[in-house]
Amino acid sequence: MTLLTFSWIDTILVYIMFAVSLNLLIGYTGVFAVAPAAFGAIGGYSAAYLFVNHGTDLVIGMLVGIVISAMVAFLMGVPAFRLPTVWVILLTLGIQQVITGIFASINQFGAGYGLQVGKITFFGATINTSTTLFPVLLIFAVIITLLCWRLGESPYGRVLRGIRDNEQAVRALGRPVFRYKVAVLVSTSVMASVAGSMMTVLNGVAQPTLFSFSASVAMISMVIIGGRGSLAGTLLAAILITLLTPFLEHVVSLRSSIASLWQEIIYGALLVVIIYLRPRGIIPEGLIPRRRIPLGAYAAAESVTARLESAAARPRTTAIPRPERVDLDVVPEREVVLRADNLYKSFGGVHAVNGLSFELQKGAITALVGPNGAGKTTVFNLLTGAIPVDSGTVWLDGEDVTGLKPDVLARRGLVRSFQDVKLFGDLSVYENVMLGVQHHPGENGVGLFFRPGQSRSFERQARERALEWLSFVGMASEANRTAGALGYGQQKLVAVARVLASEARVLLLDEPASGIDHSWVDVTLDLISEIRSTGRTICVVEHNLHVVGQLADHVYFMELGRVTAEGGLAELTSDPRLAEAYFGID
Amino acid sequence: MQVLQLTVNGIINGSSYALLAVGFGLILQVTGRFHIAYTITYALAGYTASRLTTDYGASFWVALIVGMLVATVVGVLIEAYIYWPLGPRAGNFALLAIFTAALGLLTVGQGALGLILINSGTAQISGFNIAPEQIGQVFFINLDVYTVIISWALIVIVALVLGRTRLGRMVRAVRSNLTMSVAVGASPRMIYLVIFGIGSALGGVGGVLTSTKAAVASDSGQGAILYALTIAFLAGTFASVIRIAFVGLGLGILESLANLWVSPVWDPVIIYGLLLVYAALKPFDVVSKFRRPTLRSASASASEMAS
Numbered sequence: 001m002t003l004l005t006f007s008w009i010d011t012i013l014v015y016i017m018f019a020v021s022l023n024l025l026i027g028y029t030g031v032f033a034v035a036p037a038a039f040g041a042i043g044g045y046s047a048a049y050l051f052v053n054h055g056t057d058l059v060i061g062m063l064v065g066i067v068i069s070a071m072v073a074f075l076m077g078v079p080a081f082r083l084p085t086v087w088v089i090l091l092t093l094g095i096q097q098v099i100t101g102i103f104a105s106i107n108q109f110g111a112g113y114g115l116q117v118g119k120i121t122f123f124g125a126t127i128n129t130s131t132t133l134f135p136v137l138l139i140f141a142v143i144i145t146l147l148c149w150r151l152g153e154s155p156y157g158r159v160l161r162g163i164r165d166n167e168q169a170v171r172a173l174g175r176p177v178f179r180y181k182v183a184v185l186v187s188t189s190v191m192a193s194v195a196g197s198m199m200t201v202l203n204g205v206a207q208p209t210l211f212s213f214s215a216s217v218a219m220i221s222m223v224i225i226g227g228r229g230s231l232a233g234t235l236l237a238a239i240l241i242t243l244l245t246p247f248l249e250h251v252v253s254l255r256s257s258i259a260s261l262w263q264e265i266i267y268g269a270l271l272v273v274i275i276y277l278r279p280r281g282i283i284p285e286g287l288i289p290r291r292r293i294p295l296g297a298y299a300a301a302e303s304v305t306a307r308l309e310s311a312a313a314r315p316r317t318t319a320i321p322r323p324e325r326v327d328l329d330v331v332p333e334r335e336v337v338l339r340a341d342n343l344y345k346s347f348g349g350v351h352a353v354n355g356l357s358f359e360l361q362k363g364a365i366t367a368l369v370g371p372n373g374a375g376k377t378t379v380f381n382l383l384t385g386a387i388p389v390d391s392g393t394v395w396l397d398g399e400d401v402t403g404l405k406p407d408v409l410a411r412r413g414l415v416r417s418f419q420d421v422k423l424f425g426d427l428s429v430y431e432n433v434m435l436g437v438q439h440h441p442g443e444n445g446v447g448l449f450f451r452p453g454q455s456r457s458f459e460r461q462a463r464e465r466a467l468e469w470l471s472f473v474g475m476a477s478e479a480n481r482t483a484g485a486l487g488y489g490q491q492k493l494v495a496v497a498r499v500l501a502s503e504a505r506v507l508l509l510d511e512p513a514s515g516i517d518h519s520w521v522d523v524t525l526d527l528i529s530e531i532r533s534t535g536r537t538i539c540v541v542e543h544n545l546h547v548v549g550q551l552a553d554h555v556y557f558m559e560l561g562r563v564t565a566e567g568g569l570a571e572l573t574s575d576p577r578l579a580e581a582y583f584g585i586d
Numbered sequence: 587m588q589v590l591q592l593t594v595n596g597i598i599n600g601s602s603y604a605l606l607a608v609g610f611g612l613i614l615q616v617t618g619r620f621h622i623a624y625t626i627t628y629a630l631a632g633y634t635a636s637r638l639t640t641d642y643g644a645s646f647w648v649a650l651i652v653g654m655l656v657a658t659v660v661g662v663l664i665e666a667y668i669y670w671p672l673g674p675r676a677g678n679f680a681l682l683a684i685f686t687a688a689l690g691l692l693t694v695g696q697g698a699l700g701l702i703l704i705n706s707g708t709a710q711i712s713g714f715n716i717a718p719e720q721i722g723q724v725f726f727i728n729l730d731v732y733t734v735i736i737s738w739a740l741i742v743i744v745a746l747v748l749g750r751t752r753l754g755r756m757v758r759a760v761r762s763n764l765t766m767s768v769a770v771g772a773s774p775r776m777i778y779l780v781i782f783g784i785g786s787a788l789g790g791v792g793g794v795l796t797s798t799k800a801a802v803a804s805d806s807g808q809g810a811i812l813y814a815l816t817i818a819f820l821a822g823t824f825a826s827v828i829r830i831a832f833v834g835l836g837l838g839i840l841e842s843l844a845n846l847w848v849s850p851v852w853d854p855v856i857i858y859g860l861l862l863v864y865a866a867l868k869p870f871d872v873v874s875k876f877r878r879p880t881l882r883s884a885s886a887s888a889s890e891m892a893s
Contacts (some may be wrong), residue, residue: 026771032682033691079866086620090819091865093622094858097812105851213808217693224686261700261804270694275686276672542599 001437005246006130007202012242013137014199019222019238020148020231021191024391027228027285029154030164030182031081032089035096036219040196041188041211045103047197048115048206058122058201065193072099073189077182096213104208114207117200127201137198139411144191149231150449151187155434155442155459158427160184161229162435165424173435173502175443183445212402214264221267225274229555232288237281241267270396285426286482293430294462298467298476335362336395337537338414338506343382343392345375345561352378353563356392360506365528365538367548367569370558373414376541377419379558380508384416385409396506411438415504419511419541421491425484429475429494432483433466436501469497473527489520496527506537513547525550545569557582587723592842598730600838602792603813604831605737608744609788610811611818616761616781619669620681623662623688624789624814626695628807631657631790632797633699636709644812646714646798654790662779664691670775700804703796709802711794738831740788743778745827747784757781809854813837816861 003393020562022036046068047061059125072095080091103109110116110484119128127133130458151157162170163177171177200206211216222241227233250577274281345353353375360366368376374562381387383394385406394402396414404412416437424432434440440462441447442455470476473493478486483494511526521544528551541546548555549569557565557572559581565572572578606628613621629654638644638652668691669684676683703709717728748754757769760777767774793807814834818825821833837857844856 019810030682032685067656076862079862079868083865083868086614087819087865087868089620089685090815091862094816094861097809097854098858101851101854105849137687165805214693214696214805217689220686220689221693258701258704261697264693264697268690268695268697271690271693272668275683275690276668276675279676279683 006134008243008246010130010133010137010202012239013134013141014195015139015203015219015222015238015242016235017144017195017198018219019226019234021146021188021195022219023162023226023229023234024148024152024224024233025184025188026223027230028160028164028183030167031181032085033092033185033188033319034089034213034216034220035092035099036188036192037196037211037213037215038092038096038099039069039073039192040215041099041198041206041208042072042195043193043419044200044206045109045196046193047117047120048200049109050115051117051120052115057124058120058127062194063096065197066190069189069193070186073186074182077185081178081181081185093213096216100208100211100213103206103211110206112208114205114210116205118204119181120200120201122201130202132491133198133202135335137202140194140198144194145231145235147191148374152229152231152286154448155440155455155462156268156445156448157436158431159443162424162425164229165426166422169418169422169424170435171406171411172410172416172422173388173498174407174415175435176405176407181443190258191239196461200228218264218267221271225267225270225281225289227284229285230281230283230287231470233281233285236283249510261317292480293463293467295467295476295479297513298471298479305342337362337397338383338393338539340379340383341393341395343379343394344390345378345382345387346390351561353382353389356558356562358556358566359564360537360539361554362537363532363535364553365532365540365551367540367542367552369542369545369548369555369569369572374558375476375561376558377510378561380416380510380541382537383508384414410502410504413503413505414508415499415502415506416508417495417499417510417512419514421488421495423483423486423491423494423498425482427483428479429481430466430479432494432495433469433501434462437462437465438502458563465501469501470494472500472530473497474523489516489523490526492506492520493527494532496524500531500566504536507531507539509538509540509542511542512540513542513544521547545573587706588846590722591724591882592709593839594724594726595833596734596839596842598726598734598810598838599842600835601734602810603817603838604741604834605788606792606807607821607834608741608827608830609785609792610814611821611825612744612781612788612827614818615823615825616757617669617778619665619688620685621664621669621688621785622685622815623664623691623695624786625692625805625807625811626699627657627661627786627792628796628811629695629699629802630660631793632711632802632806633702633709635794636711636797636802639708639711639713644713646711649711649713650791650794653794654787657790657793658787661782661789664777665782670778682868683780685799688790696804699802699806703802703804705859709797710800711798714798716798721800729795729798736791736795740791741827741831744784745831748827753780758855764808769859801834813857816857818854820861820864 018040020037025031025033032377043062043065047058047067050056050061050064051058076091076095080088104112119126122136126137152160159170159175159180163180167177196211199210203210218241222237223234225241226237244263245259248254248262249256254262336359341357343353343356356379368379370376375547382389385404389402393400401409401412424435441451441458447455467476467479470479473496475490475493475497478490483491486494496512509528513524516524525547528538540548540551552569555567555569555572557578565575565578610621610624613619633650634656635653638649639646652672670708672683673680714729719726719728719731725727748757756767756772757777759772760774764774796807796810817834817837818830821830840855841853844853
C-alpha cells in the first residue's frame with residue numbers, strides 16, 4: 001500500500017509531463033536533445049524565486065518560466081538545427097550544465113541548497129500537501145498528454161515522423177524541417193518548464209539535484225524504454241521507472257539513498273538492454289495500430305501486379321505505346337520552365353559542377369546522362385537548393401530562385417525524387433503519399449488547434465488524393481501497409497506517387513529505373529510517359545540508356561561537371577568520343 | 587601579476603582538458619561514437635588508484651599505471667561488447683543508439699560507483715606528497731607540474747604514433763573511408779579497439795591525476811569530460827591531435843583569464859557560451875573562408891554534406 005501514496009502518484013504525474021513532452025521531441029521528431037530537466041529547472045526556479053521574493057501566485061511563476069524556457073530553447077535550437085545531429089546532443093548537454101550550474105552557484109537562487117517554497121498559492125488556493133496537489137497535477141498531466149497526443153497523432157505528427165525517418169525527403173516535399181524542429185523543441189521545453197514548476201511545488205523546494213543531468217537521463221530513459229513515438233509506452237515506462245524507488249524502499253527495504261542509486265543502475269541497465277534487444281521499446285510505435293483507411297473503390301483499381309503481368313507478356317521487341325513525343329527541334333519556341341546558368345560547385349578542391357548550363361522545356365522529358373562522377377546528382381541537389389551553389393543562377397518560371405531552400409522550391413512547384421527512394425519506412429504507404437500533398441492546414445499548430453474542422457476536411461481530401469495517386473501507380477491495394485515492408489520496386493512506385501501528389505509542375509527524377517528488374521522498368525517507363533501526358537515538365541537522371549531512349553525528348557551529356565553535348569540520344573551515342581566517355585570503349 | 591598567475595592556472599587546467607579532449611576527440615573522429623560513458627573510465631581509474639594506494643599501499647606511480655590500464659580495459663570492453671555489435675543492428679540510427687547505450691552505461695557506472703562509495707567511504711589517492719611551489723609571485727603545487735608534463739608527453743606520443751607509424755596510417759585510413767580502408771589491409775574493428783584503448787588510457791590518466799587533488803565521487807569528471815567534448819567539437823571533427831590539444835589549452839587559459847572580470851562560478855557559462863557562438867557561426871563556414879582548399883577539407887565537406 002505504501003507504494004502508491006499520493007506523494008508517489010504525484011511524482012509519477014510530474015514525470016509523465018516530462019516524459020510525454022520529451023517523447024514528442026525524441027520519439028516523434030527524432031531529435032535527441034538531452035536537457036529536459038534543465039528546462040524544468042527554469043520553470044521550477046522561476047516559480048520558486050517569484051514566490052519566495054515577491055509572494056506571487058504559482059501561475060505567474062509558471063508563465064515567467066514558460067517565456068524564459070521558450071526563449072532559451074529558441075536561441076539554442078536556431079544554431080543547433082543547422083548543424084549535424086551530434087551538435088544538438090552537445091549543445092543540449094551544454095545547456096543542461098549551464099542552467100543547473102547557474103542555479104547551483106548564485107546565492108539569490110539558494111545555491112546548492114535551493115529555494116524552499118513551503119506553502120504556495122495556485123489561483124489563490126493554497127497547495128501544501130500531496131493530496132491538495134494531486135488534482136492540479138492530474139489536470140496538467142492530462143492536458144500535456146492530450147496536447148502531445150493531438151500533436152503527435154495528427155497531420156502535424158505525420159510530418160514529425162517523416163522528419164525522424166528522413167528529413168531530407170521531408171524537406172524535398174516542401175516542409176520547412178528547420179522550423180518544425182525549432183517549434184517542437186520550444187513546445188517541449190515549455191511543457192518541461194511547466195512540469196518543472198510542478199516538481200518544485202511537489203518537493204517544496206527548487207534544488208539543483210531535482211533538475212540534474214541524471215534527472216534528464218531518467219526522463220530520456222522513460223521515452224527510450226517505453227518506445228520512441230509510443231505514447232502508451234512512454235506512460236508505462238514513466239510509471240514503472242518512477243515506482244522503482246518506492247518499490248526498492250518499501251518492498252526490498254533499502255535505505256532511501258541506496259534505493260535511488262539502485263533505481264539509476266536498473267534503468268541505466270535497462271536502457272542498454274532495450275536499445276540492444278528491443279530498440280523500439282517495450283510498447284513499440286505501431287503495436288497499437290494507427291487508423292487503417294478504407295480503400296473503397298480503390299481496392300478494385302488496377303494493381304501493379306496486373307501492370308507487371310502486362311509488361312511481362314509484352315514481347316521485348318515490341319515498342320511500348322507511348323504518348324506522342326515532344327519534338328523540341330520542331331517547336332523551338334516552347335516555353336522554358338527551368339533554366340540553369342553557369343552553375344559552379346566545388347567541394348574543397350574537387351569541382352563537382354563546373355560551369356553547367358541547361359534548360360527544361362515545358363511538358364517535355366529531358367534527360368541528364370553521363371559517366372559516373374559527371375556531377376548529375378549534384379546538379380539535382382543544386383537545382384533544388386539541397387546544397388548551395390558557389391556561383392551561377394537557377395531560374396524557375398523566369399524568376400531567380402538561386403539559394404532558395406528545397407522546401408521553398410517544392411512549394412513553388414519543383415520537386416525531386418531520390419535514387420535511393422527515401423520512403424518513410426515507419427509510415428504507412430498512404431501516409432507517405434499524403435506527405436506529398438501540399439498546404440495541409442493541419443500541419444501547423446494554428447490550423448490544428450484553431451481550425452480543426454478545416455483540418456479534418458482537408459485530411460479527408462488529402463487521403464483521397466493519396467489514394468488516387470496510389471491507384472495511378474497501381475499501389476492502392478497496399479495503402480495500409482508499412483512502407484518499409486514493401487519490395488524495392490514497389491517502394492519506387494510509392495516514391496513516384498508521393499512526388500506526383502505534390503502536384504509540382506517540374507519533377508526531377510533521380511535514376512527512377514535503377515535497382516529494379518526489366519518488368520518493373522517497363523512499368524516505370526509507362527508511368528513516366530503518362531505523367532508527361534499530364535503536361536508536367538520532367539528531368540531524369542538515368543544510367544539506363546534504354547530508359548533514356550524510350551522517354552527523353554532531349555538529352556544533355558555531362559562530363560566533369562559540365563554539359564559537353566546535347567541533342568537526341570541516337571545522335572549522342574553515335575558520336576565515338578561520347579561513347580568512349582560514357583562506356584569507356586573506343 | 588594576477589594575469590600571470592591566472593595564465594599559469596589556465597595552462598595547468600588547459601593541459602588536463604587537452605588530454606581528455608584528445609582522448610574523447612580521437613574516439614569521436616575515428617569511430618564516430620559519442621562516447622559519453624568516457625566519464626566512467628575516468629572515474630573508475632581514479633577510484634582504482636585510490637583503493638590501491640589506501641588499501642594496498644601502492645605507490646602513486648603504480649596506481650597511475652594500473653588506473654590507466656583499468657580505464658583502457660573498460661573502454662575496450664565497452665567498444666567490443668556493446669558499441670560494435672550495436673552499430674550494424676541500429677543501421678542509420680547507429681549514432682543515436684550508441685549514444686543511448688553510452689547514457690545507460692554512464693548511469694549504471696555512476697550508480698554503481700555511488701553505491702560503492704556509500705559503503706566504503708571517501709576515496710582519495712594517497713601516496714603523493716602534495717607540496718606548494720613558487721616561481722616569483724606565481725603559486726602552484728608540485729602535482730600541477732606533473733599534470734602538465736604527463737599530459738603533454740602523452741599528447742605528443744599519441745600525435746607521433748598517429749602521424750609517423752603504420753598504425754597511424756591505418757587509423758587515418760579508417761577515419762577517412764571505412765570501406766576503402768579494408769581494401770588496403772586495415773581492420774576497422776581492431777582499429778576501433780585500439781582507438782578506444784588509447785582514448786580511454788588518456789582519460790584514465792586524467793582521472794588519476796584529478797583524483798589526487800580531490801576525492802573521487804560518483805559523478806567525478808562529468809564537468810571535465812563535458813569540457814573535453816566541447817573542445818573536441820570546437821577544434822573540429824577532422825582536427826589533428828595537436829590542434830585539439832592546443833584548443834584545450836587555449837580554452838583553459840581563456841577560462842582562467844575570464845576570472846579577471848567574472849567569478850569562477852560563471853566558467854561553464856563562458857565555455858558553453860563560446861560553444862553556442864561557434865555553433866551559431868558554423869553554418870556560415872566563417873573559418874574555412876580563410877583557409878586554402880585542400881583534399882582533406884574536400885573530404886570533410888563531403889562527409890558533412892552526407893551527414
